[in-house]
Amino acid sequence: MNSKTEKATLRIAVAQLNPIVGDVAGNLAKARAARADAASQGADLLLLTELFLSGYPPEDLVLKPAFLKACRRAVEALAADTADGGPGVIVGFPRQDETGRYNSAAVLDAGRVLAVRDKVDLPNYGEFDEKRVFDQGAMPGPVNFRGVRLGIPICEDIWGELGVCETLAESGAEILLSPNGSPYYRGKVDVRHQVVLKQVIETGLPMLYANQLGGQDELVFDGASFAFNADKTLAFQMSQFEETIALTTWRRCRDGWACDAGPMSKIPEREEADYRACMLGFRDYVNKNGFKTVVLGLSGGIDSAICAAIAVDALGEERVRCVMLPYRYTSAESLVDASACARALGCRYDIVPIEAPVGGFLSALSELFEGTEAGITEENLQSRARGTILMAISNKFGAMVVTTGNKSEMSVGYATLYGDMNGGFNPIKDLYKMQVYALSRWRNAHVPPGALGPSGEVIPANIIDKAPSAELRPNQTDQDSLPPYPVLDDILECLVELEMGTEEIVARGHDEATVHRVEHLLYIAEYKRRQSAPGVKITRKNFGRDRRYPITNRFRDRG
16 A cells, blocks of 8 residues: 555544453444444444453353353454444454364454454463463464554563564554553553563554543452554553543654554552442453342441441442341440441441340250350351341342451461351451551542542541550450561461571561561461452452462471
8 A cells, every 4th residue: 555545544442341251242332332322432443352252351151152152153253343434343252163172263344244353462371261261373464454463462462571562663654552450459451561671672663551430349440541653752641440432543643653542541549449449340350240239247437337338329228238146245345336426327227136046056056065165166156147138138138148258367367167257258458457457547538439438537546546455355456466567467478478597588678587477477377368258359468369379388488
């Protein structure tokens, strides 16, 4: 094509949408609605995200031939739509042919599948396990879309070291369009920017990064799609945690293509981003799994209070039920604080005393326990009575139980199996205790976009200010059993996220005996974590997908 006939402008609609894994028909309907939106905005091309038609990550659904056939039929149906002369579409889907199964992107235009490109670099770390279900694609070349040569590296193809982007540049690509399924962790937007900038510098090409939105089990996809021009300037930035379709305008310049029009949204700061990730992940888990309401034990402590706030913000006050389950060790202060929290949030609040059920357990066990000292067994009976009551409410009314343990507690096993660990989902599972405090203070001063809860102080100041306690015995505080939370959280972050040796952690100024004790507690609590509810991933390494340690494990780091 000569310079007189080369296309001078390309309008690309970027869709960061919220697909549901396995809902092929629903995801196709979303793609069609997005294409209609893109057409109304005058787009030439709609860019959807990685494995959009299947939802991401589809995991072992990809091993089912019927699922792959459903995805292929959806691609063909969407391709047929493009015969109307409207926008072309790039859409992700899992495909199978005689050579294997692939994580693919189809380019659709003029009523047909114009081209298919397969993912080359399959991630197999952290939350990713793609080598289990996909085969490596061939090194791709560009696709000629209406006279513009588009390179389509899929997600890890721009993160890894296989040279996919360089190959595309060398084979004539003019713009790189990367569909992604990149989950959130704290500070991830900056990481993505650096990854894309590296490729822009190495290839000399502009790159558009389109990212999925929404919660899928423990993962939250935060959107925040963007592009960098070849001159290393940020061309546009879409919003984070919001489902949206944005039109971007690309023009052919003397030195190649550049984006000169698109949104420029502000990315939230740390506490806001973490809170909104918890809210989005919780909302989608509840709604995508068909729960109408949720119930949680509201103890008067910080963890259950922030979980109640997240639940109300995500679902609305009418879908949240809080239950105070007092025993003889529950302080009057906690009763006041729990009531005040529920009142501030506007949700239903019930009180169900557990004196009688705990007494019944103790009576039933009195002969077996005769001659023994009361201790942690009796404390755990309180927690298990509470868990049983919450599960009974769940069974009777169909409300999902929200479990409320933070990452500090889950790390060291400061939780009771079949008690306070009961529940279907935990919005703060990947937040350390000090992060829970930080987010609680932030929420009292802000209402996040999209929140259904009220403004003002929704977590009473006394809940934040008082010493944390499980209240399972007289005058108990958490620090009777654990190091101070600022110390504990730093040691745990070193052990879990950073995989540091104990000598390195001691060198940071921590007491050696305390470090070894925390390490031991971390290892022996693995069996509890295997039985815990899923929860939103916030840090770089959460318990579950990211960290797979054996339950039976005698290793201890003694330098």
